[in-house]
Amino acid sequence: MNFTTKELAPSDAERSGAESKGAFVREMFARIAPRYDLANRMMTGGLDERWRRRAIKLLAPHSHARILDLCCGTGDLVFGLLRSEPTLDVTGIDFCRPMLDRAQARAKRISRGNARFIEGDVMAMSFPDQAFDGATMGFSLRNVVDVDATLREIFRVLRPGASFVNLDVSKAPNKRFKQFFDLYFYGVVPVLGGIIGGSREAYRYLPNSLIHHPNAPELRDRFTRAGFADAGYLPLVGGTIAIHYGRRP
């Protein structure tokens, strides 16, 4: 199946099947992996690092905790977690080999703390039940084929009392602000993505993946439906970024 960005509207994606969407997303990230970090920093003016620190602060992992970073990509959250608490035991999981290769290369350079990277699909992980003391996810939940199934799978691998924190772009509740953000997100990001990231098509898909994603209150409710207690979210930058959280009771 030959996917193009335009064809990835959810109805088409659903028709084409979960496997095809997964393969499309994996290939797209393989294409942009070499310049993914640089593109992120330039498109957010470096703010993404600050948002990650907020997410890690919300997770507040205790020393020596086993933390899972889902859709770890090149490892930004994994290394951020280890910077915040070097005693952590952090596992990153992602299904895109080139993104993981970059994470592994960074791990060798940084050589701080205990980081391991595993290739796998977050919708069906090979970890046993209750294997982790906490979990994070950054800028990825929009990309999975089934958000609810993914949330249930994350819930499964957390021990009772463990928290999950999800950082992602979101839909600003204020109309004016949303218009301004949309102009940047849907207009400027693809152009910058073409120049810096090396693929205008990929950076057109990434913003579009937000269109059919639940808004912040809906996503919080889906955390609750997946079984998470005390589900909530912290809106940042006028709600264009949100950090959702919940705890396995």
Ligand SMILES: C[S@@+](CC[C@H](N)C(=O)[O-])C[C@H]1O[C@@H](n2cnc3c(N)ncnc32)[C@H](O)[C@@H]1O
């Ligand atoms: C936008 S990147 C985010 C990377 C990293 N979390 C960050 O904050 O920079 C999305 C990542 O999700 C991964 N991904 C998407 N769907 C996945 C799935 N079902 N299973 C595993 N990884 C997935 C992609 O391969 C990609 O590396």
